[in-house]
Amino acid sequence: xxxxxxNPMGTTVLITGASSGLGAEFAREFAARGADLVLVAxxxxxxxxxxxxxxxxxxxxxxxxxxxxxxxxxxAVLVSELEQRGIxxxxxxxxxxxxxxxxxxxxxxxxxxxxVTLNVLALTELTRALWPELxxxxxxxxxxxxxxxxxxxxxxxxxxxMSVYGATKSYVLSFTEGLWYExxxxxxxxxxxxxGPTATEFKxxxxxxxxxxxxxxxxxxxxxxxxxxxxxxxTPPRIVSGLGNAFAARAVRLVPQxxxxxxxxxxTTPGRRR
Ligand SMILES: NC(=O)c1ccc[n+]([C@@H]2O[C@H](COP(=O)([O-])OP(=O)(O)OC[C@H]3O[C@@H](n4cnc5c(N)ncnc54)[C@H](OP(=O)(O)O)[C@@H]3O)[C@@H](O)[C@H]2O)c1
Numbered sequence: 001x002x003x004x005x006x007n008p009m010g011t012t013v014l015i016t017g018a019s020s021g022l023g024a025e026f027a028r029e030f031a032a033r034g035a036d037l038v039l040v041a042x043x044x045x046x047x048x049x050x051x052x053x054x055x056x057x058x059x060x061x062x063x064x065x066x067x068x069x070x071x072x073x074x075x076a077v078l079v080s081e082l083e084q085r086g087i088x089x090x091x092x093x094x095x096x097x098x099x100x101x102x103x104x105x106x107x108x109x110x111x112x113x114x115x116v117t118l119n120v121l122a123l124t125e126l127t128r129a130l131w132p133e134l135x136x137x138x139x140x141x142x143x144x145x146x147x148x149x150x151x152x153x154x155x156x157x158x159x160x161x162m163s164v165y166g167a168t169k170s171y172v173l174s175f176t177e178g179l180w181y182e183x184x185x186x187x188x189x190x191x192x193x194x195x196g197p198t199a200t201e202f203k204x205x206x207x208x209x210x211x212x213x214x215x216x217x218x219x220x221x222x223x224x225x226x227x228x229x230x231x232x233x234x235t236p237p238r239i240v241s242g243l244g245n246a247f248a249a250r251a252v253r254l255v256p257q258x259x260x261x262x263x264x265x266x267x268t269t270p271g272r273r274r
Contacts, residue, residue: 021200
């Protein structure tokens, strides 16, 4: 008998962006709870090293599928790989994502396309493709499967100079909370995870060493918070990781939008002395 309410033991979880940061940490916690894994990202060597490590520590079987999720037809390729290998997924962690920092007009147009494609389109397509089997699994074995979409505290207000990123995360939050309701009574846990600044490769990828990253949480802290919420009998539609982040997420709603944007914009302007 598991000591956890959320018990994915013996099921399979697909995690996108598993080659570093939060995705790799999700993989470790699911493996520790006895789940097998499908690990997706572009860096195959990282995924394979993680798969070996998890097999040694937890006896987990991992399937590595190296893929650029912004490539045309990538989600269809992924789903067909799963079908060919006879893998049925009980949990999906849509974690792959990145941000771009700077004046909107200075960010490469192709990079903008990739950001929206990865953070919004691939996440939505993959959720749609796997939704029937996630729901079917939840009905047959309640509280053993989950849909976890990684949003951000950037979802709660516009983020000047990361305007595309903030908008994509608002989408993820809204989309996931809608699905939380739609999944009710089907045994599938659905949650939008909203981390604040977290020590991963994110800020290097975003080319943003300047702002937002004072006092980050560790990836382990974020994943602990997530599984605590999954272990509650009534998992909420959103999880904000960290007390300070949870407070800020509520506080921004009380500030008039013009004032909020003025303060945020001043603090996020590239090159501003801090
Ligand atoms: N760190 C933070 O402060 C923070 C705060 C709030 C929300 N988040 C969100 O948390 C999630 C995880 O980010 P992280 O902080 O763990 O950053 P990270 O360490 O940079 O991890 C991002 C992951 O996404 C994968 N990825 C990027 N582009 C991809 C592509 N085109 N196709 C497939 N996989 C791709 C990366 O793998 P490859 O490079 O190998 O493809 C990597 O595994 C993201 O959705 C991010 O927006 C992060």
